[in-house]
Amino acid sequence: MDEKNTSLQEMSQEKSLQANEVVSNELLATAATALWHIEYDEKGEMSKCIWSSSFRKMFGYDSQADFPDEWDSWFKLIHPADKEYVEKEYTAALQDYSDAKIYDIEYRMRGKQSGYRWYRDVAHITRRADGTPIVAEGVVVLQKSSVNEQLRLALREAEKANRESQAKTEMLRRTEEFNRSILDKSACGMVSYRLPNHDNMYLNAAALRVFGARDIAEAETEVPRALKAAVFNDPTVVKKLIELQTQDGSVDFECQITNSKGRTSNLLLHSETVMNPLGDRIAYTTFLDISENKRLQAINDRLSKQNHVINGLASEYSSVWLIEDEGKFVRRYKDTNANIFVKEIISFVEQEPSYAEGMEYYKRVCVHEDDWAEFDKKTRYETVLAEIRKKPVYNFVYRRHYQGKIEYFQISYALVDKNSDSSNFVMGFKNINDLVLADHKRSEELAAALAAAEQANIAKTQFLNSMSHDIRTPMNAIIGFTSLAAAHMDKPELLQDYLQKISIASEHLLALINDVLDMSRIESGKMRILEKPLHLSELLQEIRTIIQPDITAKQLDFVVDTIDVVHEHIIADKLRLTQVLLNILGNGVKFNKVGGLISLQIKEERNAPEGCAKYKFVICDTGIGMSKEFQKHIFEPFARAETATVSGIQGTGLGMAITKKIIDMMNGTITVKSKLGEGTEFDVCLTFRIAGGRKEAAKPLPVQTETDIEAALQGKHILLVEDNKLNQEIAQTILTEAGFVIDTADDGTVAVDKLSKAAAGQYDLVLMDIQMPLMDGYEATRQIRSLDTEIASIPIIAMTANAFDEDKEKALATGMNGHLAKPINICLLKKAIAKALL
Template identity: 40%
Template sequence: MRRLFRKGGSFMGGKIQDISTMQDVLHESMTGLWIIEIEEGCNSRMFADETMLDLLGLTEEASPEECYEHWYRNIDKEYYPVVNSCVDNMIRQGRAEVQYPWQHPVFGRIYIRCGGVAERISEKILRLRGYHQNVTDTIVMRREKEKLEELNEEIVGSLHNLFFAVYRIDMESNSVRAIRVPEDVEEISEEEFSYDLFWDDFARKTLHPSWYEDMKRELSLQHFRELIVEGYDRYTIEGYRKINGEYHYISCNVYFGGKKNWAILALQDTHEQKKREEESRSALKEAYELAQNANKAKSDFLSKMSHDIRTPLNAVIGMTELARLHMDDKERLLYDLEQIGVSSQLLLSLVNEVLDMSKIESGKFELNNSDFNLHELLEEVICLMRTQAEEKKQIFHVSMDELKHERVIGDRARLSQIFLNIMSNACKYTPEGGEIFISVSELSSGNSRLGRYRFVFRDTGIGMSEEYLQHIFEPFSRANDSRISKISGTGLGMGITKNLVQMMGGEIRVESRIGEGSCFTVILELRLQEEKAEEVPELRIQDVDCRGIHILLAEDNELNREIAASLLEVTGACVETAENGKEALEMFRASQPGYYQIIFMDIQMPVMNGYEAVEAIRRLERADASEVVIVAMTANAFAEDVIKSLQAGMNEHLAKPIQPGRMAEVLAKRVLHKM
């Protein structure tokens, strides 16, 4: 006789009767028996038979307390409430059953069905008796079945969504059964019927007459058998079928199954897909042609830009070398320097035009409005252009008598750029001795806060053809004209001009005839100033007195560092330099608080860039870390770059190339006013 339960190393034969035969059956069904005793003031105990020990993954040496702790600890934590509720039900109702996941030390996560009865032994002892069965296989099989049923439903649903008709064809009996019937066909039987009848009675009514015979042959049982012999598992043919009164492209998809004695025929409406593919092909073709044209335009542009950039660059290099040769001839040296300055400005304007067009095309271009005098702005632009015009003996005619409101609000720099682009072209394309007419008039705006202005620029130049006038405002465009082949230009100026005018809410028109000249008309509305703005003379760097001030300059480029340091030293300041952001950080960290009054910080530097250096300085735990003035000194000159500098902790932003007047303003504003 085999005793069922044990306590420690000794079996509890008196607790349960001899049921060894039944125990063998339970063992085969992976069902163990247990007794749990819950006693006040003591750890709970579990007495398990051999099968129960196997199911728990324990040996006979485990004590009842260890057995209980092992069982309870490995219950899935989310199921503790469920198991505890089952115990409560055993106590209240006498018996209960529960199912829960359990973590087996060897097999991992398994599923357990557990049930039992409860009895009160004494006031302090409650005894539970029950079974513990591994039902993992049953649970897994049920879940797999549920998944297969769900998958089957999804497949059927997908078939219904993907195909408007589905048929099962029995190739041995030459019969067909409709799984899904087209909405426009009502008379097809739900039972099996002849595949020949399917073609002669149903398919003939809906398939396009010119496709019927070919499709009947391609989808015949004889052809199916040939395909199977050749090793095909599926086959597709396209045709035309009438759907909702019009013929649509359809795809007939055949899938061979079983022992290749049956097939699934699924019909799919691909009309919209075919239309989209055709539209996509047309769009791709159009995009390809546009890309080819754009590439050609950009190739032409790069070729011209190479020439136009090299011209002033060669002048800078050449005149620099000449300046070295004429160091003792002050007059000749000044001339060489002036020519270097002119060429540098031309080179800068070429670069700016390319950058402007890039910003405009990306949608990141912003206008910066300020107060200015329109009459003075026009005078400045005309003054700049007179020098160029005088070299070609051109005559300027200017009329600005009809301006009622001169003090306006707008983007002064960009408005000047518009005028310079148009007037520069007028000078470039007008022969020697020609005339250029500029007239400015104020029109009625109908709004007391707005001024409406018309700017007309007319010349007696070479003019443009009707064909080129259609493309004059396109990027990279230049007239294919031998008369202008030696005139420098990017082909971007007029494109930028039109975009700027449109961004300001204005309009631009052009009229021209070959040999008679061109006329550009710009109409803009500008806000009027309410009060007279106080005129402040431009501050010069040599007028700023920074004696006794210590400046830290961080710049990785040796030449730029020398230029910036020289400008700052003109003010009498003590300038110390760093070659990267990390070096600047260490110099500031090593200095006494308040030693540096201002830091000029380049942005793009090796080791540590300007943003990182400024953020590190601001984080230092010293009194002047948050107070010291830091100025971004960078070629990143767009509006978002200014914002990014301020967000990093900088106080001001200087765009390269550095303008001495702007540097003087920063020193006066940020340093001298504190002295």
């Protein structure tokens, strides 16, 4: 290192003499000169810029205020075409640590009062040991000037600069010696050497101790050997160190080395390479011996694991104990005052019993007697140790006397350090009575749920059996009487009887399907209550009209009465209310005696909420009645007092279940009172909102007889849109026999095409199916309504198997005039057509 400094000083002095010689020669040849001086910090960045007064005057400036000591004061005066060249040459000379580059250039500058003139600029750069610049001192000469006074001043300035440069070089040498002495006292090791041959090695005192070398000569062999053995097992570090052989950079890593004396050290290293002013690549490695830190960290990690285990138990358990020295010593880690264990055996524990002694005493004082045998077996020291060596935590639940009660407690065991051979473990006590009771409750709930599921499965089986029976019964009649009709085509009286029975069985099958669908929609939540204004008197009249044929056929008397009804105009779901009343009245008809009585009484109660009316519907019959036992099940699906086979009365067994669910959806109640052989009474209580305003009386329609309607419909042209060939044939035959002229379309696309090309008056009405393959009935209706001809307003009635309320609403919203559900009822069909056309 001393030889290097001497060499640097000699080179600096030689360069200085060369620069002085150049300056002197130039000054002898010119008269107009000026000096400048720029200083740099240890990072090689400009810290001070000084322009001499002669420098300012050369360019026509008188004071520092006009020409500040700043780089830009000079640089902005340089001719724009020369700026890049000047800056490039100055930077190259400044960054050439070998001083091979001499700053000696010519460029043009503009004076304050004059234009551009040519100048020659020569400088000398004084450097530190690492090659970074300290001072740049230069002379600017006006070309072809002969001012002698300025020449002598420039020479004096140059000599002064040379002396300052030598003083600073000496200061750098002393600083380097001082820094080296500090490095030798540092606890941090440092190694440096020249690449690629690892020569000119330097180690401070700490590095010599770690590598076990007496001096640098011995270290030149020991350091590469130790580092090679420690580092070359890490490919990433090796790759980076190889890169540092030829380029600047650094790498941080950790390794373990063993020196020639057998001492092992854990080191944290920082290695980097740089280029010195002489052009040599120097490798520097600093490191810190962290062996003691590693040892302490290992101890801390072990203690941390132990504390983690103990604290983990202590956070959840009311009592935690540490068992050490193979069960010979028990130490209390935590115990709450509420723990009876502390209160009753604290004096005994203070005598430091063994684990076996402590657990025996605890068992006799606290554990329920019926659990003693299991407690001894589960908590035996050898058993505990074997269990916690197999799994992280070993638990045991027992019953214990606690605050005058018997409650469930849990003991948990865990090793203090599972990764060591130590047999020390911790033991925690915790009251888990609430958890055990909650678990018992969950078990009971699961058992109840299982029983409910099994019951539901039984109900499902019963449902399927009932469905199978109820569907096969009318199907058997339909198939059987169809076969009989086919065999007796030549006997009109028998044939008519068979067909009538087939019709009855078909209606029963359709009712069963409708009831099953209603029940399914209710259970799935798809059935909705759609409230609209209605008039009670009109509702009762419609109900009377619907049920009167069945009452007349059974020769029954039917009485309707209203009591204290003030509000007849209400907001309700007319369809569902009608369904409820007809279901109950229908049962009264079916299960009544010939010549019996059915009554419907409506009474308005006086305790309704504001803006509402509360009604009690009482339906009584003089029928066969029900037993008290059956009354408990009447609202269950498929419940019947007597089967159809025994009673001879057809029914689905779903009507009252549907009725009850609809009433529930309307927030109402239904009760039943019945006596065998005397009759039945149903009480339905419902509350409705009162409709605002009075309903205007409907204008009476002209009285038309059925014969008049039949005559008016004869010859009407109907377009039947139906994709199913069998349904199309049935509908076409029925309509043709009724006197209509029928044209057909197999799909919505065909219907739209025919109507768009039809002449005015060619068709009077469209019967539209909904589900069709290419274009459904909804889209076909929309396209028909969008036609720009008179045909766009043609009446369209949906005739479809989509029979639910929302299907009807959708059909009307699409632009249809009516909705009929399949299978076709010829009477309803004629009424719908008459309503649309007449």
